[in-house]
Amino acid sequence: MTALTERETGIAASIAAADRVRKEMSQMQSENEKLMMQAREESSAMLKEAKETRDRIVAEAKDLAKIEANKIIADAQLQIQQQKMAAITEVKNEIGKLAVDVAEKVLRTQLSTADAQNHYASLLAEEVKLN
Numbered sequence: 001m002t003a004l005t006e007r008e009t010g011i012a013a014s015i016a017a018a019d020r021v022r023k024e025m026s027q028m029q030s031e032n033e034k035l036m037m038q039a040r041e042e043s044s045a046m047l048k049e050a051k052e053t054r055d056r057i058v059a060e061a062k063d064l065a066k067i068e069a070n071k072i073i074a075d076a077q078l079q080i081q082q083q084k085m086a087a088i089t090e091v092k093n094e095i096g097k098l099a100v101d102v103a104e105k106v107l108r109t110q111l112s113t114a115d116a117q118n119h120y121a122s123l124l125a126e127e128v129k130l131n
Contacts, residue, residue: 111117 111120
């Protein structure tokens with residue numbers, strides 16, 4: 001009978017140990033799920049922060065690129081304006097030279113004789129008297 005009692009006690013102890021192990025396993029599984037959920041939340045937060053940082057960096061790069069492009073355009077427009085003014089000045093100078101050359105040739109032709117020179121000098125003298 002002692003053997004039967006010992007066996008009952010052993011079985012009861014084994015059942016109690018199995019219940020205890022099952023409760024510990026359930027508790028460990030619950031803690032594991034909490035840790036997994038916490039890890040997912042942290043991962044999600046890190047991904048969100050990384051995306052925000054990426055978006056901010058991209059926006060800053062776009063702004064800098066836009067500023068640089070506007071600067072390049074302004075510099076190009078200024079250079080074009082300066083080259084335009086230089087070309088206009090050069091054309092005006094050439095026109096002035098041509099006008100002087102033409103006037104010189106006309107005067108040489110008109111004043112090729114002594115009589116023409118005397119007549120022109122008389123006209124200039126009369127103009128001076130009138131003024």
